[in-house]
Amino acid sequence: MPYIPPEHPNKSAFLKKVREALGRTHPILHAPDHPPLKSNIARQREKVRTIVARNDARMLTNINRLMENASFASWNVHRVESYEDAAATIARVARSHKVKNVIRSSEEIFKKIDVDKSLRSVGAPPTILASSRTRRRGQLKSIAFKSEMGVTGVGYAIAETASCAVIPRKGVARLTSLAPSVLILLVETEQILENLDDFFAITRLKRMESRSHGPNYYNFISGPSRTADIEQTLTVGVHGPGEVHMVIVG
Amino acid sequence: MAQVKTAEFKKISKQAIKNEKLQHSLDHVMEHFVSARSSIIDQDIGAENWELLRTRAASIKQSTIENLDYYLDLVDKNVRRNGGYVHFANDANEANQIVLDIAKRNEVKTVIKSKSMVSEEMGINEVLEKAGIEPVETDLGEYIIQLAGETPFHIIAPAMHKTKEEVSDLFQDWLKTAPTQDIKRLCIYARDALREKFATAEMGISGANFVVAETGTVCLVTNEGNGRMTTSAPRVHVVLAGMEKIVPAIEDLALFLRLLPRSATGQRITSYNTFASGPRNQSDEDGPEEFHLVIVDNGRMNLLKDEEMREALRCIRCGACLNHCPVYKKIGGHAYGWVYSGPIGAIVTPPMTNMKVASDLPYASTLCGTCRDVCPVKIDIPKLLLHLRHKVAEGSSSERGSAWMERLFIGQWHKTVRNRKSLERRVKLARIFLKPISRNGKIKKLRAPMVSGWTNSRDFPALAPKSFGDIWKSGLSGNNGNRNQ
């Protein structure tokens, strides 16, 4: 059980001020009427069942929409049928950039796609970015910042916004998808969801079902890092990867 | 606490208007934001559905504000359950102290910051520097203005007023880089300079676009990647959030993530959305070990107390109102004198800081209403401006700030229009006074106080020799027959 920090000493005075500002003397005891807050686990399970069924039925449409929206958002999109083709694509990208220093995470998908073999064949054997693989604490960061390319799996891919939800956990470091300048995200077709509402509904169920109330951190990656802060001129590749590849396999 | 320089509004706005380069930037940038927003809405959503989204968002935000104590309590409980600390700061000083204490306790030497308007309100950078800690802005626009020692010019594009030459000069001075006209190269300079800080900083300070009460999740909406860096690389992560940033449930983010990027930059979605609910989970490979959410009041309570002004707290800081404002387009952000500019700046600055010092702001608008049309949470900005004007003109002693000349003018106006006889009598007098300066129905130079500015660039019409009322009485009324019948 993680440590639960104590209440801040100013909390109750602060909330009292808010209540007074709103013209109330007593705190609210029941949740305001807001539908998502009233969900329970059975209802949510049913909702997610419907969502999964719908996404299964519309898989082809979702794949196409994901690909279309990803191209619009400056992803490099690769659609492959087999895991071998996926591995080959990764090797091709590495070769085209002449990279030597590759890092990767270790989601389930890496058991299906032999990324290590294909990258070794182009002279870029990947390092798994995990603390179990490093000898000292700060080493993970320095490996990450030195890397040129990263390969990682995703939790989900959302067609509406061409977003990949990357969820850190054991074996999946945050920096894998952030530090290198080229990033490859591996998406299996079963992971594709139609829209943001689907994702958040599933997230809610996962939270309800997990004792630890879900991961404390996840990211959507929806395109390359970009800025237009200087003279409103778009520049791609600032602090995050400037080139992002989505490999859709299945 | 960031200084309130709104007393210089007239002076700075005049300078901005005369600055040709600035006018050119403003034209170009505002045009871009306006058309990007309207294209993506047409393309993705359509006008009718957009209306529905806005209405729903307005209602969710309004109900959250009306129940703010409940939701703040929920945020507190949930973030702490996730292992994070929650602090409540009444004002900028308290917030600064909280951040300093966290930094000192963790022996922090360098702080990396991603975009946070609340941190501008606090003036945290100066506070950290005084304590011997180096604050580094990582958002490129904020980094540029940090180097230049300026305040943000626009909520979304803080350095839009800087030309690439000016940026090159800044980088040359501070980073010792070679001068260049290539914008991509300038970005690489910034990237390299900041990368080293990402790797070594002990603490990251971020803002929060949304704070989900039910899950204790802070949502960041960014494009560059510095938001992710700030919340992943250092050992300590501090979030600064205004108390109004709350949304009730995680599902609500779907709605707001549809509204915010489209309203702000015309994007379907930004490159990154970060959802941080606490320190790293035990089995995570990396991430901060300590997580602090600092909830800040700093004047928001004044907006909350006033039932009329409460809706201003719905704001999701998209900047659409700035982009569409004809006044902002001419004067830019610095004239507003504080952290928030444009229409939203005009309505929040006086109540949050000082009604008297900022008394010009509610009047610096033609009430054209375009801001209200584009606000994703349907804040009725013209109505709030009128409400603030009412306070400045007839409010309590701490609020009143009208010039005595204006009171005199309105007093005289009232006497004049009380009834027709009074009006006709006074207009007759006025005609006599104005006759010497009226020529061919025009007045070229009005030398009266308050109104003289008109004739600097425009002719003023002369009073008609006979009013409509006179003409009506001398015959126009008679012929009520319908000639075409």
Added chain:
Amino acid sequence: MLRSKFQNSFHKNIAQIVSLLSNICYLRRVVRRRGWSRFSNRPKAKLKAALCVTCLIDQFYPEVGEAVVKVLRGQGVDVSFPEDQTCCGQIAFNGGFRNDAADVAQHFMDLFENEEHVVVPSGSCTSMIKIYYQELFKDDPEQLERAKAIAEKTYEFSDFLVNVVGQSDVGASSYGLITYHDACHLLRELGISKEPRELIGNVDGVEIQEMHDSDSCCGFGGLFSVKFPDISAAILEEKIKNIIDSGAGTLVANDCGCLMQIRGAMQRKNLNVRAVHIAELLAEGE
């Protein structure tokens, strides 16, 4: 009228049917000969409009008022002018001086509340009366009722012509290219943008040429124009540029505040574009 004399129920039914049919034939004969008015006690009603001429038109542009009267009368409207009118109070309200504004607004309501229709040749004044009177009197239930009632019967000039009189072609004629400026209150508070364009489009001999950003503010804003004259002038510059770029020889707007602002710059710069109120255009060539 025929009366049934038969006691027998079957014959009674037949008789009733015949009686009904015969009544219908009688009615048809009467209507064909004398029209429906035979059955109505009321004389044929003429639309009545009380003109709120607005202080700017009253004192600076009375010719616009004359044009309004001419156009309305040309459509058979019975135009009256409550002579004690002065101002709707907007300038005080916008300045934040609600006490003064309330006093003047009550005088306005005293004058106009018993009229059938109140017609106002200005978008900003109309929105003051229709919308902001209710804001002004929101804490005064009695005055609020009056404000709501008067809102129901107050119309901006072009709105009245097209939607109440039901006429979008007033038989005017003019010449050349016309460009139209969407005044802010008219467009965004009252939602009126189609009606003026219809009216202008139906003027013989003219063609509408939309300018770039016709719906962007001209920079007048009442008080704003004298409190922040530099900003007001800068915003106006852009509007003038758009008008010139449209190539039109005439600028039409429904608000004399905007016209005062635009004309002021046109005259100062000696530009050839004439800026007129829609009523003036519609009164041409009649």
